[in-house]
Amino acid sequence: MDHVAPQGTGAAILRVESTTRRFGRIVAVDHVDLEIHRGEFFSLLGPSGCGKTTLLRLIAGFEPLDTGRILLDGVDLGPLPPHRRPVNTVFQHYALFPHLSVFENVAFGLRRRKTPDPEVRTRVAEVLALVRLHGFEGRMPAQLSGGQRQRVALARALVLKPRILLLDEPLGALDHQLRVRMQVELKALQRVCGITFLFVTHDQNEALAMSDRIAVLSEGRVVQVGTGEDIYERPRTEFVARFMGASNLLAARVHDIVDGRARVAIRQGPECEIPVPEAIRVDLDQDVRVMLRPEWLALSLEAPREPGWASWPVRVEERHFLGAFTSFSVSGLGEDVVELNMNSNGHDGHDPLDTVRPGDPAFLVWRSGLGVLLAADDG
Ligand code: ATP
Numbered sequence: 001m002d003h004v005a006p007q008g009t010g011a012a013i014l015r016v017e018s019t020t021r022r023f024g025r026i027v028a029v030d031h032v033d034l035e036i037h038r039g040e041f042f043s044l045l046g047p048s049g050c051g052k053t054t055l056l057r058l059i060a061g062f063e064p065l066d067t068g069r070i071l072l073d074g075v076d077l078g079p080l081p082p083h084r085r086p087v088n089t090v091f092q093h094y095a096l097f098p099h100l101s102v103f104e105n106v107a108f109g110l111r112r113r114k115t116p117d118p119e120v121r122t123r124v125a126e127v128l129a130l131v132r133l134h135g136f137e138g139r140m141p142a143q144l145s146g147g148q149r150q151r152v153a154l155a156r157a158l159v160l161k162p163r164i165l166l167l168d169e170p171l172g173a174l175d176h177q178l179r180v181r182m183q184v185e186l187k188a189l190q191r192v193c194g195i196t197f198l199f200v201t202h203d204q205n206e207a208l209a210m211s212d213r214i215a216v217l218s219e220g221r222v223v224q225v226g227t228g229e230d231i232y233e234r235p236r237t238e239f240v241a242r243f244m245g246a247s248n249l250l251a252a253r254v255h256d257i258v259d260g261r262a263r264v265a266i267r268q269g270p271e272c273e274i275p276v277p278e279a280i281r282v283d284l285d286q287d288v289r290v291m292l293r294p295e296w297l298a299l300s301l302e303a304p305r306e307p308g309w310a311s312w313p314v315r316v317e318e319r320h321f322l323g324a325f326t327s328f329s330v331s332g333l334g335e336d337v338v339e340l341n342m343n344s345n346g347h348d349g350h351d352p353l354d355t356v357r358p359g360d361p362a363f364l365v366w367r368s369g370l371g372v373l374l375a376a377d378d379g
Pocket of ligand 1: 023028046048049052053054
């Protein structure tokens, strides 16, 4: 058995090893390997049907595995039924007992474990303070807002001191503003209580806002694991690049590779030198794609003179003012239209770009070296 390391060491608390779950011909979870570190906020992120919930249910013990093993602190969970596993789950539909008060809802699991009354009172009080529901003990679920109910559901799971808390789209039923507020609360709560959170979501922003690390899933497989920055800024596949946000994917060819950097010629565009990610293999003359996020690009009326910038003449096709930023579509670089976003600057008429309109010529500008190399045939 692994020794139990203190929180925040990066040591694994949960290992999912080559785990598969099939439903008839559907492979919901397909040979997944994952390592979740003690004390981290880890998200499973992917489109609907990619297998997130099934993976969570395998960990909780609600589904049997077809292959593989799942180890918690080095112990194989396989032989343990759900109620013997030191994990708890918070669901989107939090299913509080409507006839029980907030106190009794939270105390329920402790009472089932025959915890002595004084300890029940102390632990329920502590956890209600943690989720900021002190003073709500006597309320019934029907007398609570959606956010408060979700906090009771969290308290009900946390009071049992699980070694991992599994959260299946717990904010999915809340309206947008409340959802964003609860994201901040949930992250703060996780930091304070130090429990490892395994969070399922299909919402990229939610995963980025809260997670220490994220696993992106597609069709039952883990396609990339990393911090939010890794996954958004350094996607390894076209699928991840597109799934994580707007992206321009430009066809290019490799002309040279020196010291881990590739010199690539963008089709109908300039030659650029960009790093070759460790995870992909590229060869001379290989067709690749260069991914540039819209916010990495800018428009300028003149080509930049200083070194360190790449630029290319383009024609403005569309311009949309979106409040915090203005989005432009331009043509002339690569075969498709390129999208870019520029922060709004007050539009006081001092910025020459304020006058740029569809049909006008301009220069597309970005920092040399920016861009992510992707194998052209993946995703
Ligand atoms: P969502 O975000 O929509 O909840 P998900 O990523 O959580 O999706 P799962 O619910 O894990 O995906 O489903 C993965 C695949 O397995 C889907 O194709 C789904 O239809 C299928 N599936 C899940 N549970 C069952 C089941 N009990 N019987 C048959 N097929 C199932």
